[in-house]
Amino acid sequence: MAETAVPGARVKVRFAGQDVHGYVVGRTSETDHTGTLQPLRRVVSAEPVLAPEIAELSATLARRYAGARSDVLRLAVPPRHATAEKQPSPAAPGPPAPPSGAWTDVEHGDAFLRRLAAGGSPRAVWSAGPADDWPAMVAEAAASAYAAGRGALVCVPDRRDVARVDAALLAVLGEGHHVCLTADGGPAARYRDFLAVARGARRVVVGTRSAAFAPVHDLGLVVLWDDGDDLHAEPRAPYPHTREVLLARADQQSTAALLGGVARTPEAQQLIASGWAHELTVPRELLRRRVRVEAVPAEDRSVGTRIPRAAYDAIRRGLGSGPVLVQTPRAGYAASLACDTCRAPARCTVCTGPLVVSGPTVPPQCRWCGHVEATWSCSTCGGRGLRAPVRGEARTAEELGRMFAGTTVRSSSGDRVVDRVGAHADIVVATVGAEPVADEGYAAVVILDTWLSLARDDLRAAEEALRRWLNAAALVRPGGHVVAVGDPAHPALQALVRWDPTGFARREAEERSQAHLPPAARLATVTGDLGALDDVLTLVDLPEGAEVLGPVPVDDEHRVLLRVPWSRGEDLSQALGDLQRVRSARKLDPVRIQVDPLTI
Known part of the structure; x- marks a missing residue:
């Protein structure tokens, strides 16, 4: 096996009485192990799929997130496909000259690109503006690093963003x-595609969170778009966040880094x-x-309207020159129902579950047991009328269709997501x-039910809203109009009106620092049954200054929160x-340990 067991190759080894998969990390002529060494069982593949920098990164992230290195490697290296492994990876042609002009309106943007093109490693947090x-x-930044003979890695939240960056890179x-x-x-x-990157045939990569581990040769730039999106949080152990993965790579490999987004996280x-x-x-x-x-504030809800005059006028004026976007926080038709007389929540007579309506001609149905309430009556006042305090995108489209007769109303949500619209x-x-995304941008954007986005019981509710x-507002065309329906005095809406994500992030960071919350503190949650949590608190050797909060019930389990100052993270x-x-x-x-969880 001397010729095939190369560093990075997949192998089988004997461990705990069974054959398990592993990787060759390195080969030396000496060992500090005092016991007997075991031979390899066999080499699965001589293809070096685990690059040295990714092996080092896996160790760093395992320490950072108190996890197993094997779990990190499972995220980093995709499963083997023997047929694809046998196919060659054609080399890419020489890099073209990078374009210019996309960053003209960004302060210090040209200086950032010049340093990239000169082979430097600048690091920046970029707040994109409306109509950018x-x-x-992003493609121009990646092309600047590529033209300097280095690779670039771009991570975005979802496949729609991948498609947009893919098209931009293809054009550049x-x-x-x-x-x-x-x-x-x-x-x-x-x-x-992974092998093409590992073999050095491709040195520009775009993808979602798993692409953060791509073994790009001569990596010179890592780019993360919209780091506040919860899709960047890995749902599998040890739960690394894409932002932390890329920042660790930037430090480890001395690369340039660009964290971009319309909003800004603390x-x-x-x-x-x-x-x-x-x-x-x-x-x-x-x-x-x-x-x-x-x-603009919402009008009196007792009259059954949710679109104030200012929002209506913005839609009417916008339709005179192009498409109009209306954002609503809920999908479906009527996400919840209440009595039209006393406003008491409408409940199922069988299991007391919440009633919902999926369409204008469909009777109410229980969300829990599916029972159809054809003859519902309020248990509080006896009323038989129903109203929808929270309306979904389908109901909103129906209302707007009646308001603007003769205008095409399109819906985009859930499994029926529309990627692009024209200039109609x-x-x-x-x-x-x-x-x-509108081809020429939206003439107007209306944001409804902002109170619902702010009502989430979460530390990041205002930040996420x-x-x-x-x-949504950034999708307008230059000179467009944005109307948000809600309490104008709320700090988040004020930040939207001023278009000041920087000031809002600074304020959030200061308030969380005073409350000893992330990012000023390091948190970890331990979730399991009470007996397992007692074992944890008995066995763990917490650093000085650590606080133990809980346990508190969470669903069918209990959770303990551990908090330390950032310096003791x-x-x-x-x-x-x-x-x-x-x-x-x-x-x-077993217990589930999450370091710096996205939600608390």
Whole structure:
């Protein structure tokens, strides 16, 4: 096996009485192991799929998230596909000259690109403005690094964003220079593209969160778009966030880094405050020329309306020159029902579950047991009328169709997501994240039911609400009009009106610092049954200054929250990692440990 067991190759080894998969990390002539070494069982494949930098990164992330290195490698290296492995990876042609012009309106944007093209490693947090063609700007940054002889890695939240960046890279670089690492093409195509990157045939990569581990040769730039999107949080152990993966790679491999988004997270703001990254923004005077934003209060709900006069006028004026986007936070028809007389929630007479309506001619149905309430009556006042305090995208489209007769109303949500719309004067009703891109931008954007986005019981409720609104508002054309329906005095809506994600992120970071919450503190949650949590608190060797909050019930389990100052974060991760090893050796009841969870 001497010729095939190369560093990075897949092998089978004997461990705990059974054959398990592994990787050759390195080969040396000596060992510090005092026991007897075991031979390899066999070499599965001589293809070096685990690059040295990814092996080092897996160890770093396992320590950071108190997890097992094998779990990180499972995320980093896709399953083998033997047929794809036998196919060669044609080399890419020489890199073309990078374009210019997309970053002209961004302060210090040209300086950032010049340093990239000169082979430098600048690091920046970029706040995109309304009507910015951010895929083209990302492609230009990647092309600048590529022209300097280095690779580029771009991570975006979902496949729709991948498609947009893919088209932009194709326009800038041409055919045969980049690959898209997503699961859409199937395991064979994904593994083929992964091998093209691992072999150095492709050095520009765009993909979703798993692409953050792509073994790009001579990596010179990592780009993350919209780091506040929860799709960047890995749902599998050890739950690494794409932002932390790319930042770790930037530090480890001394690469340039670009964190971009229309909104800004407190974590990204902390990178600027600490001096790790510089700020790239659009000047205020240019923002004022590009978009006009206003917040208007909702009218009296007792009259059954949810679209104020200002929003109605914005839609009517916008339809005179192009499409109009209406964002609503809920999908479906009527997400909840209440008595029309006393406003008491409408409940099922069989199981007391909430009633919903899926269409204008469909009787109410229980969301829990499916019972149809054809003759419902209110148990509080005896009334038989129903109203919808929360209306979905289908009901909103129906209402707008009646208001603007003769206008095409299109819906985009759930499984019926529309990717693009033309320049026709249509109304597009979309849920959060399903907003189509208009070819020439939207003439107007109306954001409904902002109170519902702010009502989430979560630390990041206001931050997430502003991110959703800004992402929708950024789809306007230059000179467009944005109307948000809600409380104009709320800080998040004020930040939207001023188009000030920077100030909002700074304020959020300061308030969380005073409350000892992330990103000023390091948190970890331990979830399991009470007996397992008692074992955890007995065995764990917490660092000095650690706080233990809980346990508290969460669904069918209980949860303990561990909190330390940011400076002791590595000590907390080390303590939890040692705890995991002790518990595994003793075969104790399992618990789920998450370091810096996205939601609390």
